[in-house]
Amino acid sequence: MLVEGLGILVVEVKGGGVSFDPVSGRWQSIDKHGTRHGIKDPFSQATSEKHQTLRILQEDHRWRRAHPGRVLMGHAVFLADVEDVSRASGPQSPVEILGGRKDLAKLEQWVESTLHFWARSDDRWAPLSAVAISAAETILHSPIEVRPMKSTLLEDEEETRIRLTQQQSRVLRGLGVRRRAMICGGAGTGKTLLAIERARGFAAAGKRTLLVCYNKLLAERIKASCDEDGLVISTFHQLCSDFAKRASKSSGRSIIDEAKRAHPVESEQDLFDRQLPHALTLALDVLPDRFDAVIVDEGQDFKNEYWLPIEWLLADEHESHLTVFLDHNQRLYTRSSEIPISEEPFELTVNCRNTLPIHELAYRYYDGTLTDGEPELSGSPVRTLTSPSIATQAKAIHNEIVELISREGIAPDQIGVLVCGRPKRRYIEQLDKKPLPKKSVWRVEDSELQSGVWLDTVRRFKGLEVEILYLWGLDTLPDEERREELYVGLSRAKSQLVLVGTSEACMEVIGD
Numbered sequence: 001m002l003v004e005g006l007g008i009l010v011v012e013v014k015g016g017g018v019s020f021d022p023v024s025g026r027w028q029s030i031d032k033h034g035t036r037h038g039i040k041d042p043f044s045q046a047t048s049e050k051h052q053t054l055r056i057l058q059e060d061h062r063w064r065r066a067h068p069g070r071v072l073m074g075h076a077v078f079l080a081d082v083e084d085v086s087r088a089s090g091p092q093s094p095v096e097i098l099g100g101r102k103d104l105a106k107l108e109q110w111v112e113s114t115l116h117f118w119a120r121s122d123d124r125w126a127p128l129s130a131v132a133i134s135a136a137e138t139i140l141h142s143p144i145e146v147r148p149m150k151s152t153l154l155e156d157e158e159e160t161r162i163r164l165t166q167q168q169s170r171v172l173r174g175l176g177v178r179r180r181a182m183i184c185g186g187a188g189t190g191k192t193l194l195a196i197e198r199a200r201g202f203a204a205a206g207k208r209t210l211l212v213c214y215n216k217l218l219a220e221r222i223k224a225s226c227d228e229d230g231l232v233i234s235t236f237h238q239l240c241s242d243f244a245k246r247a248s249k250s251s252g253r254s255i256i257d258e259a260k261r262a263h264p265v266e267s268e269q270d271l272f273d274r275q276l277p278h279a280l281t282l283a284l285d286v287l288p289d290r291f292d293a294v295i296v297d298e299g300q301d302f303k304n305e306y307w308l309p310i311e312w313l314l315a316d317e318h319e320s321h322l323t324v325f326l327d328h329n330q331r332l333y334t335r336s337s338e339i340p341i342s343e344e345p346f347e348l349t350v351n352c353r354n355t356l357p358i359h360e361l362a363y364r365y366y367d368g369t370l371t372d373g374e375p376e377l378s379g380s381p382v383r384t385l386t387s388p389s390i391a392t393q394a395k396a397i398h399n400e401i402v403e404l405i406s407r408e409g410i411a412p413d414q415i416g417v418l419v420c421g422r423p424k425r426r427y428i429e430q431l432d433k434k435p436l437p438k439k440s441v442w443r444v445e446d447s448e449l450q451s452g453v454w455l456d457t458v459r460r461f462k463g464l465e466v467e468i469l470y471l472w473g474l475d476t477l478p479d480e481e482r483r484e485e486l487y488v489g490l491s492r493a494k495s496q497l498v499l500v501g502t503s504e505a506c507m508e509v510i511g512d
Contacts (some may be wrong), residue, residue, distance in 0.1 A: 002133045006115045007072025007125060010053055011099070012046035014039075015080050020088050040342065043093045046075035047058045052179075057139060060062065066135035067115040069126030074118030080104070146458065175346070182299070182341045185348030186366055187491030188375075189357065191325040192463060194299040194348075196222060198249035198323055202266060203231040207292035208320075212236050212311060214301040217456075218463035219439045232291075236306055240283075242277035247283035255282050273303050280309040290315035298463055299326035302336045311340055328367075355379020358497045361510065365487035385470070393500050394430035397470050400498075401453060406437040416466035420485045420491060421473020424457050431455055458489040468494035474501035474509055 001009045017030030018039075028036040048416060054073055057063040078099035079085050083101035096117040175181050175198065185191050191434040194413055197272065199211040210232045213219050219235045226233060234242070244255040259279035265271055292315050296302065302310070314320035324339055351359050355377040385400070387393045404410040418429045432444045441450035445460065454466055471489045486509060490497065500507045 001111050002128060002136055003112060003115055004130055004133055005127045005278045006112065006119070007128050008053070008109055008136070009019060009118075010046055010050040010073070010075045010080050010467060012042045012049065012075070013078045013080060014042055017080060018042075018079050018088065020090070022090055038066045039344070040078045043075075043097075046077055049178075051076040053140070057136060060135075060139050061136045063132070063139060067126065067128065067132035070122075070123035070124050071128065071132075072119055072122065074115050076114050078103070081243055090285050094476065111136035113224065143373070170496040175323065178321075178343070179319065180325070181343060182324045182339060182345040183348060184326055184328065184345045186351065187362060187487065188351040188353030189348035190216070190350075190352050191327065191348065192222070192297055195224065195295050195323070195325045199231055199233075199293070199295045200226065200228055202293035202295075202321065203228040206230065208232075208290075208315070209293045209295065209299065210234070210239075210291045211295045211465065212239055212310075213297040215297060215463045217460060221464060236302065237272055237276050240280040240309075241287070243283035243287060244276075244279040247338050249287040251286045253286075255286075256281050258282055273305055275311055277305040279301075281312065284309060284312045289313075291320065292316075293321040293323075295318070296322075296324040296326075299339060300328055302339075303419045307338060307340050351375045353494055354491060355495055357382050358493050361492035361497070362487055365483045365490070367483075377495075380496055382510065383499045384503070385498050385501040385508070386506055388502060390430055393472065394427075394434070397472070397500060398431060400470075402437055405440055405453075410468065412436070412440040412453045413451055414467035415470075416456070416461070416468070416492070417470045417472055418454070418456055418458050418461055418489055419473040420458040420471065422478065424473065427473050428455055458492070461492055462488050465492050465494050467494050468496040468498075470498045470500050472500040474499060474505040 001011060003009070014029065018273060019029075019030060019036065020026070021029045025041070027039050027041055030036055031037050031336055050073055054071070057071075069463070073468040074097070076099060077088075077093070078095040079088065080087070081103060082100045083102065085098040087097050089095040089098055094117075094158060097114055099110050164482075175183075183191065183194065199209050202209040209231050211222065211226075212234055213222070214236060215236070219233060219238070223233045245261070247253070248255045256275070256279055259275045259282060263270065263277065265276040291313050294310060294313055296310065311317075311322070314322060322341065324341060351363075352375070354362065355374055356375050357379055359375050361382055383394070385396050387396055401415055401417075404415060405412060416420050417431060421427060428444060432442045434441065441449060442455045443449050444455045445457070454461070458471075469492055471493075477485060499509055
């Protein structure tokens, strides 16, 4: 908070109940069920944020020019749901820098009073001018614009989707002075777009930046939309392989062989979960390559073994930035992860991708913080395409796609067929040889084609999206995979969703 004639107050806000044990020095939050959770000392957090904010300002020539003198900087803790905050005070946390529910009605007065408290211990500060406030706002709260990936731009509807909500703007701004942060959100809440913009911001500031994700198709799509200098984009496993190859060439060692000896492969998954992460760790002993900022998208799919080399990629343990975006409900590849971020996560709770009917159906299978309100796009109802056999289902899908391309003017890239049943190959083989109009082709699984109708599996398409989606294979979806596959698959559709299968299977999805 910036106050003309005074200075800057950095406030750490805590909601819900809070308790403090002066003997042990432990702080706890108390949720609505009365359950206690250990939290960091909010006064230490506020102090750290204050110093980081001051450092950001002092490093910028616009601030130095606008306010050449010493600035009054204070910190405080605001317990928004606590009536009597005096019980949280102590030697390092005087009541003068504590705010509570009763202060909400006179917030400006509380801010000024708190700054006056800090002013009493520092008589060398220069009052904050309107020019200095303007410079600080420009540096700390510059306008945020999330640019769409070029291949997915769809006129007015797409512009509505990519417009950041007020909540998402606050999240990105709130991350400005944090070195480590975790952002959670359900499908459609803009995690990947925010991850891209976060990475672009660091790269534009001259920081060597890495944006790493799990899904190969997602990494390729992000690369196609970003060309900033100093920004490296990769899947985690491709990063492991690249580092291992360069380290082997540099040192004369065989990094991959060393990793294989340390972690013999008992299954194909061991290669990805143990050998390659270990190879990256070995490579980082050889190579000096490090990053000032690492952005992780799809963090829910990063296993425990991935996080040590991720941390080693940071140029400075304390000063470098690590930001992780994740959706706990999309853990199709792994069931656990120990993300090296102790701060409570930011929550994204507004769906800005899916239309209302798609959102309502997909979120029946979501287990997590619900989104706020309804998506802005009303959209058309979810349809079903039912037939008794895979062959006749494939024929019905093909007929509709031919109509969409030849008569409705829909671009092939805006159409996708995703398979969630088993075995997936037999579904794909029913379609990939059927001809498409206007020289269109199928983009089948590992195809490197830059254009065509998507024909893929839900798992490989996770993290991506398409305008018109046919979700197929509902009849043979295993019970143990049902909820997550449906949640991920349904939420890939942006504008139109068609469920394909027997009438019983389609009605079961809609009626669950």
